[in-house]
């Protein structure tokens with residue numbers, strides 16, 4: 267018997283607490299862990315609203331943020347839905363199964379899913395004044411990187427190293443500390459079990475409208491807009507220590 271499905275917003279409206287011993291991450295509309303009772307059926311992902319006004323970010327224009335959220339982020343949500351719907355219609359056990367089409371869809375599945383997840387983290391990262399105020403995640407970053415300044419420098423380097431990709435600070439339970447990973451595209455560089463805490467988008471669509479090739483100025487602005495309370499909520503919900 268199929269369990270009733272509810273929308274993401276309905277679910278978030280019902281409970282933002284930890285459920286069944288599993289952490290529910292809801293910072294800025296972000297949900298990286300959900301109980302099975304609130305599962306998203308294949309093809310039913312929904313673009314979360316921007317958790318602040320489109321013109322709220324310092325140094326990032328309303329036009330850029332609108333395109334980034336409403337076109338690019340939405341494209342990954344729509345892409346994931348399309349891929350999941352197509353996969354759901356395929357039967358690997360059936361005669362005439364199209365393995366080549368299936369293989370292409372499986373590659374697209376991780377691309378779009380990771381694009382969706384990282385953009386959720388990215389937009390919920392932002393909307394603050396960049397000022398860290400004694401949150402547990404800040405203490406953990408200072409412990410694991412030596413200082414907040416060193417973490418910033420390393421995340422910038424990881425993001426630049428990715429080229430078209432991301433720098434992602436993750437709580438990595440396999441080593442019990444925060445780690446900056448360099449992720450090409452959206453999915454090439456992910457580590458199993460590591461939970462994104464801060465995601466820094468270095469695709470050109472994230473900055474080129476406002477800064478052209480001057481990626482460094484965009485990176486400055488990114489850190490000036492961090493919302494540390496939401497980052498801390500995500501870190502703690504991930505089991506970070």
Ligand SMILES: [Fe+2]
Pocket residue numbers: 334338339385467469471472
């Ligand atoms: Fe992006």
